[in-house]
Amino acid sequence: MSKKKDKKGGKRINKSELSERLVNYLYTKVNESLTTKQIFRDLNLTTHPLKMLCSDIISEMMDDGLLTMTEKGQFKLNDHGLIMTGKFQRKSNGKNSFIPDDGSETIFIAERNSAHAMNNDKVKIALFAKKKNKEAEGEVIDILERANDTFVGTLKVDKYYAFLLTENRTLANDIFIPKDKLKSGKNGDKAVVKVIEWPDQAKNPIGQVIDILGQAGDNTTEMHAILAEFGLPYVYPKSVEEAADKIPTEITEEDLEGREDFRDAVTFTIDPKDAKDFDDALSIREIKSGLWEIGVHIADVTHYVKEGSIIDKEAEKRATSVYLVDRTIPMLPEKLSNGLCSLRPDEEKLTYSVIFTMNEKGEVKNSRITKTIIKSNRRFTYEEAQEIIETGKGDYSNELLELNKLAQILRAQRLSNGAIDFDRVEVRFEIDETGKPVSVYFKESKEANKLIEEFMLMANRSVAEYVGKVPKDKKAKVFPYRIHDLPDPDKLENLNFFINRFGYKIRTSGSSKEVAKSINKLLHDINGKKESELIETVSLRAMQKARYSTDNIGHYGLAFDFYTHFTSPIRRFPDMMVHRLLTKYLAGGRTVQKDKYEELCVHSSEMEQIAANAERASIKYKQVEYMSERIGKEFDGIISGVTEWGLYVEVDESKCEGMVPMRDLADDYYDFDEKCYCLTGRKKHKKYSLGDHVTIKVAKANLEKKQLDYTLVEDIHEKKSK
Known part of the structure; x- marks a missing residue:
């Protein structure tokens, strides 16, 4: 045939x-x-x-x-070959994964094939033969670079051996510690342990104690444990402090050379009530009727911290100060951050300044960047400045009111140009002398905060424009910018889909200015509504993260084509970089090596994110500690997160978020709809959606894991039926 x-x-x-x-x-x-x-x-x-x-x-x-x-x-x-390099991601449930350097799909690595690689290690893997309709799988054949080999936990010490019990979600097994590697650690101590060996056939890694943080439950111990968990320093090196102590404190004639004298101008600082490092001050004087000279004065940190010095190297490594609930871990030694460089009242200070000449319409007639010397007349807290703005009475009321009027004009202009107006309420704790949270309050940004913000933004923008804004036929010199990319279009679509259920909508296409204006309209429309905080949170998730880079793409959120960080050199290393390069370029210096500064920008962005994560962890710890004394009590709340493993509920009264585990929703089998942020019961069709109002009971508070468990008492469906 x-x-x-x-x-x-x-x-x-x-x-x-x-x-x-x-x-x-x-x-x-x-x-x-x-x-x-x-x-x-x-x-x-x-x-x-x-x-x-x-x-x-x-x-x-x-x-x-x-x-x-x-x-x-x-x-x-998908031609990636049989051998690949990339990042290993460990999970405590053994479902590890490998992220290839070439950006191809993630590959599953079973625990038995992990070669005891640790989380974020750079590894080489061999791919297995592909099983039909199964995910790709491989095994680690070489660990190229260790990401982290230290862990934080609580010591369990027995007669002949000890373990570090970790709450790290990436490590499935506790760390075995020989008795001679305990460093006098006792049962119940929080400790930092380094993994020194993980034999092929051993279930547990072997470690040695690097540092004893103190007894678990003690406030300072727990705050240090959070810092150590994120790889952040919790003590300042003595050698760096000693170097700071040797810096002369007197201002000499040589120091004053080339500086403009602003000691006679009315100058003040406005900061939080608990601040000690005042790195910015404002001066104002009337040149003639309707024309003002405004000075934004920033601590001249790099006058004292020389590039390549031991202090500079430590600042570069830290890249940022870290602000936990009850303490600040400074980037610079306290001699500098709270003393020599802090713009305290009635003390002469060396500063780096941007001076603006402005008319009553908020128009900048001219500006200049210059080194200065100042003498602050007054230190205001935000609350004190706000009271003067509201009443018109108090020290330097005329100057404050004029600055506030100009700041409001600047803000209105910025928003009309497409800047996004996120104005979030921050949770703060009143803490007693032992570090225990006794009450919760909410920090709101008022006119006094916005006054400072607008002039700092203007100074940062002016410095970035001075370096970056060059004629078309010229190439700008290398400089660290603060950049913010356009929102992810898919995330904008998801945001629009989500807010539709509340009766709102935004533009997801068109010019960046049009999209920004529609987001601002949304933020204005939800102001004061019950759903406002929830929608703001989801809106923020649609935004990209701001970061540092030598490649300027502008700052979408602020609607600035050029932006940098110049105004906080006491607490941010990028500002120190900006100060040094600005001094070099103002003097006619040549451009610098791009690769070196891009590397520093990436490092600074990473450290900023780590510091933010540590800050959130400290807030979460205090929230759990606060609610641990309210076990069994009932609170009204809002569903703030929906996942396949349960519901997150944020309590209205304290903003403390906890989880209602899926096992407690035992009345039905629920399906998770990721796009609609909801769980829906198969039989009874009960739906739990993001933004629903519920009543919860505090069931459990686990300080070690920083976890709160809630149970539902009354939900939206029962409330509607009443």
């Missing part, structure tokens, strides 16, 4: 032959993304059956991981 022919008379191609042709073809286009239309054309597949057969093969290759989809309807050969 003869073989069937296709319509054009040639031999009919079977599936195996077409698969071979397709693979051979794809290997000739290994770096290209292809549409099915291109594939059909290049393989001369003209009949409908052949096109359908080819589509089936492409689908199977996608399932098997041989092809990846690069864009909608475009495919590329």
